[in-house]
Amino acid sequence: MDRPELAHEIEVTPAFHDLDPMAVVWHGHYLKYFELARCALLQRFDFDYLQMHASGYMWPIVDMRTKYIRSARIGQKLRVSARIVEWENRLKIDYRITDAASGELLTRAHTIQVAVLLATGEMQFVSPPILFERLGLAP
Amino acid sequence: MDRPELAHEIEVTPAFHDLDPMAVVWHGHYLKYFELARCALLQRFDFDYLQMHASGYMWPIVDMRTKYIRSARIGQKLRVSARIVEWENRLKIDYRITDAASGELLTRAHTIQVAVLLATGEMQFVSPPILFERLGLAP
Amino acid sequence: MDRPELAHEIEVTPAFHDLDPMAVVWHGHYLKYFELARCALLQRFDFDYLQMHASGYMWPIVDMRTKYIRSARIGQKLRVSARIVEWENRLKIDYRITDAASGELLTRAHTIQVAVLLATGEMQFVSPPILFERLGLAP
Amino acid sequence: MDRPELAHEIEVTPAFHDLDPMAVVWHGHYLKYFELARCALLQRFDFDYLQMHASGYMWPIVDMRTKYIRSARIGQKLRVSARIVEWENRLKIDYRITDAASGELLTRAHTIQVAVLLATGEMQFVSPPILFERLGLAP
Numbered sequence: 386m387d388r389p390e391l392a393h394e395i396e397v398t399p400a401f402h403d404l405d406p407m408a409v410v411w412h413g414h415y416l417k418y419f420e421l422a423r424c425a426l427l428q429r430f431d432f433d434y435l436q437m438h439a440s441g442y443m444w445p446i447v448d449m450r451t452k453y454i455r456s457a458r459i460g461q462k463l464r465v466s467a468r469i470v471e472w473e474n475r476l477k478i479d480y481r482i483t484d485a486a487s488g489e490l491l492t493r494a495h496t497i498q499v500a501v502l503l504a505t506g507e508m509q510f511v512s513p514p515i516l517f518e519r520l521g522l523a524p
Numbered sequence: 525m526d527r528p529e530l531a532h533e534i535e536v537t538p539a540f541h542d543l544d545p546m547a548v549v550w551h552g553h554y555l556k557y558f559e560l561a562r563c564a565l566l567q568r569f570d571f572d573y574l575q576m577h578a579s580g581y582m583w584p585i586v587d588m589r590t591k592y593i594r595s596a597r598i599g600q601k602l603r604v605s606a607r608i609v610e611w612e613n614r615l616k617i618d619y620r621i622t623d624a625a626s627g628e629l630l631t632r633a634h635t636i637q638v639a640v641l642l643a644t645g646e647m648q649f650v651s652p653p654i655l656f657e658r659l660g661l662a663p
Numbered sequence: 664m665d666r667p668e669l670a671h672e673i674e675v676t677p678a679f680h681d682l683d684p685m686a687v688v689w690h691g692h693y694l695k696y697f698e699l700a701r702c703a704l705l706q707r708f709d710f711d712y713l714q715m716h717a718s719g720y721m722w723p724i725v726d727m728r729t730k731y732i733r734s735a736r737i738g739q740k741l742r743v744s745a746r747i748v749e750w751e752n753r754l755k756i757d758y759r760i761t762d763a764a765s766g767e768l769l770t771r772a773h774t775i776q777v778a779v780l781l782a783t784g785e786m787q788f789v790s791p792p793i794l795f796e797r798l799g800l801a802p
Numbered sequence: 803m804d805r806p807e808l809a810h811e812i813e814v815t816p817a818f819h820d821l822d823p824m825a826v827v828w829h830g831h832y833l834k835y836f837e838l839a840r841c842a843l844l845q846r847f848d849f850d851y852l853q854m855h856a857s858g859y860m861w862p863i864v865d866m867r868t869k870y871i872r873s874a875r876i877g878q879k880l881r882v883s884a885r886i887v888e889w890e891n892r893l894k895i896d897y898r899i900t901d902a903a904s905g906e907l908l909t910r911a912h913t914i915q916v917a918v919l920l921a922t923g924e925m926q927f928v929s930p931p932i933l934f935e936r937l938g939l940a941p
Contacts, residue, residue, distance in 0.1 A: 399853055400839060401683065402834050406573075406737075410683040412585045414560070416552035419821050421796060424818060434818055435543075435878060446551045450589040459684075459851060540702060540712055541695050544818065545825040545876075552819060556680050563679060573679055573737060575753060598823075684851075690863045691837070692852040694830035712823075724829045 391520070392468035393426035398484060399457050409456035416449070419480045419494055422467035422514060426478070430519040441503050441513045448497035455491045462486060472520060474511055477498045530659070532565035532608045535624060538596050550594035555588070558619045559631055561606035565617070569658040579641055579654045581637035583615060587636035601625060612660060613650055614638045669798070670746035671704035674763060678737050687734035694727070697758045700745035705788055708797040718793045719781050723756060733769045740764060750798060752789055755776045770787070785786040809885035812844035813902060816874050836897045836911055838883035843895070849936040857932045858920055861893060866915040872908045879903060889937060891928055892916045907926035908934070921923070 390426045405411040427433055437444055457463055462485035471477035475497050482492040498514070500509040517523065531603050536557045544550040559652065566572055576583055596602055601624035610616035621631040639648040639655070675696045683689040705711055715722055735741055740763035749755035753775050760770040778787040778794070796799065814835045817929040822828040844850055854861055874880055879902035888894035892914050899909040916931070934940065 400834065400838055402689055402837055404684045405683045406684060406686040407582060407584075411680055412588065413552055413555035413680060416555070419815065420552070420819055421817055435532075443544075443546065445592065445595070447592050449551065450588070451587070453584065453586050455589075456584070509704065537701055539695065540822065541698055541828055541830060543823045549824040550819055556678065559680055560678055567837045627811060673855065681929075685860065685862075690828055690866065694833070698830070700823065721824065723824075723870065723873070726868070727868050727870075729865070731864050734862070748892035 386509070391426075391470075392466060393422065393429060394453075394464055394466040395422050395425050397421060397463045397465050397482075399459050399461060399463070401459060404459055409458055413443070414449075415451060415453075415457075415482065415492055417495070418465050418482065419451075419467070419496065420422060423478055423496065426467045426469070429495045430521075431484060432516070433500040433517040438503065439511075442509070442513060442515070443499055444498040446498050449494070451492060451494040453492055455489065457491055459481070461506050469520070470495075472512055472522060474513065474517060476516065479486060487496075500511070530609075531605060532561065532568060533603055533605040534561050535563050536560060536604050538598050538600060538602070538604045540598060541606075543598055546595070546621060548597055551590075552593060553619065554590060554592075554596075554631055554633070556601070557604050557621065558590075558606070558635065561604040562617055562635065565608070566604045569660075571655075571658040577642065579652075580648055581639045581648070581652060581654070582642060583637040585635050585637050586614075588633070589631040590631060592631055594628065596621070596630055602630070608659070609634075610636075611622075611651055611655060611661060615651065615655065667747075669704075670744060671700060672742055672744040673703050673709060674699050675699060675743050675760075676742045677737050677739060677741070679737060680757065682737055687736055689730060691727075693729060693731075693735075693770055693772070696743050697774065698727075698744070699725070700743040700758060701756055701774065704745045704747070708799075710794075710797040712745065716781065718791075720776055720778045720787070720793070721781060722776040722792060724774050724776050725753075727772070729770060731770055733767065734789040735760070735769055740797070747798065748773075749775075750794060751774070751789055752802060754790065754794065808843075808887075809883060810839065810846060811881055812842050812873065812883050814837050814838060814880045814899075815906040816876050816878060816880070818848060818876060820848070821876055823872070826875055829868075829870060832868060832874075832899065832909055835880070835882050835899065836868075836884070836913065839882040839915065840895055843884045843886070847935075847938075849935040857928070857930075859917045859932070860920060861915040861917055863915050864892075866911070868909060868911040868915075868941050870909055872906065874908055875897070880908070883935060886937065887912075889913075889929055889933060889939060892934065893929065 399410045403410050403414040457513040464483045464485050466481045468479045542549050542553040599623045603622045605620045607618045616636050619633040677688045680686045681692040742761045744759045746757045755775050759774040820827045820831040852860045879927045881900045885899045894914050897911040
């Protein structure tokens with residue numbers, strides 16, 4: 386759980402088109418920030434969207450939870466961290482969004498993805514070996 | 525919990541711009557479908573976004589969970605139901621998306637909203653009387 | 664040009680998630696409304712996104728112009744019309760968004776699409792026969 | 803017109819959630835990339851969205867044109883440039899998106915914005931002095 390190499394952090398600044406009439410980020414747009422962090426994390430392991438496909442699997446999100454603690458505003462520098470916390474049977478990633486200046490926590494979330502074999506469309510109840518190889522973990 | 529008058533259902537058909545490269549709805553766009561159902565439900569109680577504001581409160585989402593069971597595709601007729609299941613201290617709404625033709629369940633979700641007094645920005649730990657009035661419920 | 668059968672109209676009501684901090688629809692979201700009208704129009708001719716593909720072509724948008732005259736607001740009933748005005752060498756569609764109640768014009772736009780042969784990725788400088796067939800027009 | 807100080811360039815990499823079923827950026831999402839470049843440009847002149855408001859004006863987009871030449875793909879590094887080309891009566895900005903590696907042109911666009919006095923909602927047919935001041939130009 387505390388493997389620093391399984392975590393990654395990016396910086397995001399909310400754009401005008403992400404704001405709602407309260408001039409804060411609309412709640413659904415945070416999922417884009419999480420996706421950016423998740424993709425950057427998986428890319429470090431040569432396991433981006435195209436590489437997943439090339440390996441014969443897709444990894445759809447089957448469960449997502451987000452806790453909204455404080456709103457994010459336009460121009461606010463945010464840090465978005467993603468950390469892999471489960472991988473044996475499914476890929477669970479935890480996220481935290483903090484204000485870059487103060488470190489204040491704004492949002493917490495997790496996503497759960499499962500492998501689906503592209504050839505058959507069948508959901509896999511154990512993560513395929515390619516995931517362990519890419520993450521550099523024993524299966 | 526089983527008050528039928530606290531539920532509402534809309535029909536949604538995924539648009540081309542909601543699709544991802546797998547030709548299914550991108551997971552974040554379901555939050556828009558839930559929002560459409562939630563707004564239609566609250567509008568029935570004269571409590572839409574503008575009426576919330578006029579009553580002196582906003583109701584930000586503080587917690588959201590979504591379980592993705594099956595993907596939705598372009599042109600697929602979907603039923604999106606929203607049902608109020610808690611209101612005393614916070615507004616909890618459950619959602620279900622089903623295929624309109626077969627009734628098959630595609631997605632389940634809930635959102636939790638809390639009242640924030642516009643004048644002070646203070647979060648309310650008990651729902652304000654206006655919510656009970658609008659919903660026609662005893663506080 | 665004045666063939667009524669080449670036009671279609673839908674009704675759209677802006678959603679909360681389409682609003683910007685001025686509480687009006689963000690300018691980029693109108694492209695979604697145009698797409699909904701365009702897709703509904705082409706569907707009438709059995710030429711939706713999947714049917715285009717099945718016929719061996721995709722029709723990417725190569726040119727788009729939008730004139731924003733008045734802002735649209737949450738809950739405002741809008742009429743979005745789409746009309747095919749050129750088809751010989753490219754597919755040009757004109758759009759108008761009006762307030763459903765008053766008929767006031769809010770937005771005008773056009774898109775230009777060209778056929779691209781899926782098998783080769785080559786842009787076609789004359790519209791392929793399938794377009795004329797579907798539209799019921801002489802080539 | 804050829805004042806280099808009136809231009810700005812940013813780098814954008816398309817995200818997974820910007821892709822359509824053809825695995826290229828959906829045409830409407832380019833407007834977000836243009837907005838990011840425009841906002842970065844105007845910020846250099848202390849004239850971002852909040853500063854516009856503080857000066858008593860908003861600057862809605864009244865006209866937008868986009869020419870799509872080549873598609874952008876996931877992970878492709880893009881350069882998005884924005885250049886102010888008119889300012890006397892309205893703010894016209896030209897945009898170009900190029901592939902960062904090859905320099906190939908993918909998209910061209912322009913937006914036209916006019917000043918609207920916040921106090922009255924009246925459109926201004928001459929740009930207000932604040933714009934010239936911020937841009938460092940004689941009116």
